Amino acid sequence: VPLSNRASLVGPHEFYLLKILLNNSDSYELIPKDIIEEEIDLNPSQLDFYLSKLLKLKLIYHEKNLGKDSFKITFSGIDVLSIKKLYEMKILKSLSTVIGEGKESVVYMGYDFDENPIVVKFHRIGKTSYKTLRRKKRTLQGRKSWVRLSIENAESEYNALACLWENRAYVPRPLGLGVNAVAMEYINGKPLFKTDLLEPSRVLDDILSTIRISYVYCKLSHNDLSPYNVVMDTERNIPYVIDWPQASRASEDSLEKDIRHILDFFRNKYDINREINDTLSYIRD
Ligand code: ADP
Ligand code: MN
Secondary structure: HHHHHHHHHHOOOHHHHHHHHHOOOOOOOOOOOHHHHHHOOOHHHHHHHHHHHHHHOOOOOEEOOOEEEEEEOOHHHHHHHHHHHHOOOOOEEEEEEEEEEEEEEEEEEEEOOOOOEEEEEEEEEOOOOOOHHHHHHHHHOOOOHHHHHHHHHHHHHHHHHHHHHHHOOOOOEEEEEEEEOEEEEEEEEEEHOOOOOOHHHHHHHHHHHHHHHHHHHOOOOOOOOOHHHHEEEEEOEEEOOOOOOOOOOOOOOHHHHHHHHHHHHHHHHHHHHHHHHHHHHHHOO
C-alpha cells in the first residue's frame, strides 16, 4: 500500500498510538503493551483492534519480548506521522511519486494546497544496512535509536536550508519540518552531472557563492558537495545545492574537501582551472 494511502487510513486513535510508540522509542528498544495501555484511554479489545490495524498497514511491528507483547514503530509509521503533521500545517496536500532514493532517505514529489509541486524528503537512517548503522551508532552517536537519528537528520537539514535560504543562497526554499521529513520547494531541472552547461564558469561561481554563504553566514560545511547534489534549474539556469542533512559546524578540512570535489568536476568536464587557495580565500572572506 503506498505511503499516502496508508496515511489516509490512519484515524485519530491509531494516530495517537503511533505517537505513543514514537515518544517511547528513546527509552525502549521494544515498547511493552502495558506501557501503551497506561498512556491511552481504550479498553483492551479496542486497543487490540487498533494495534492490529496498524500492524496490517505495517506502520508498527510486533515482537514477544521476555514473554510480553511488545511493539515498535516502523519507518513507514514515522513517515505517516510526518505526512499528517505537514498536512495539518497546510504545507502538504498529497504525496505523489518517488523521485529519488538514497542510502538514508526517500525523496517524494507532492502537492501543496494550491496544487503546486513540492518535494518531501523522508530521512530513514539505517534503512539499508543494520551493520553500518551499528557501526555509526557505536563510533559517532553513542547508542541513539534509528528513530532518533532520522529525526535529527531531518532537523539538521531543515535548519541548514532555513539559514541558507534566509541569506539568499541558491537552495530549495524550506517549507516545513515533519517528524523525519523536510518539505521544500521543487526544483524543476536535472542534476549537474547530467547537464551540458553553456556557461560553466558562471555556474561554478554561483555554486561557490552558495558555499560562501553557508560558511560565512550559517557557519556550516555541506560535507557531501558533489555534482550529484546540485540540481540545475533548466528554466532559470541556476544551480541549486541540495542534500544538507550532513551539514555541520564549518571546519577548514570539510570546506576544503567540498571545494576540491567541485573544482575537480569543473576541471575534468569543462577544463576550468581555479586555484584551490584563491577559491578558499574567496569563501572565507
Ligand atoms: P539522497 O542523496 O540522500 O538520496 P538528495 O537530497 O540528494 O538525497 O535527493 C535525492 C534526489 O532527489 C536528488 O538527486 C534529486 O534528483 C531529487 N531531489 C531532491 N531534492 C529535490 C528538490 N528540492 N527539487 C528537485 N529534485 C530534488
Ligand atoms: Mn544526494
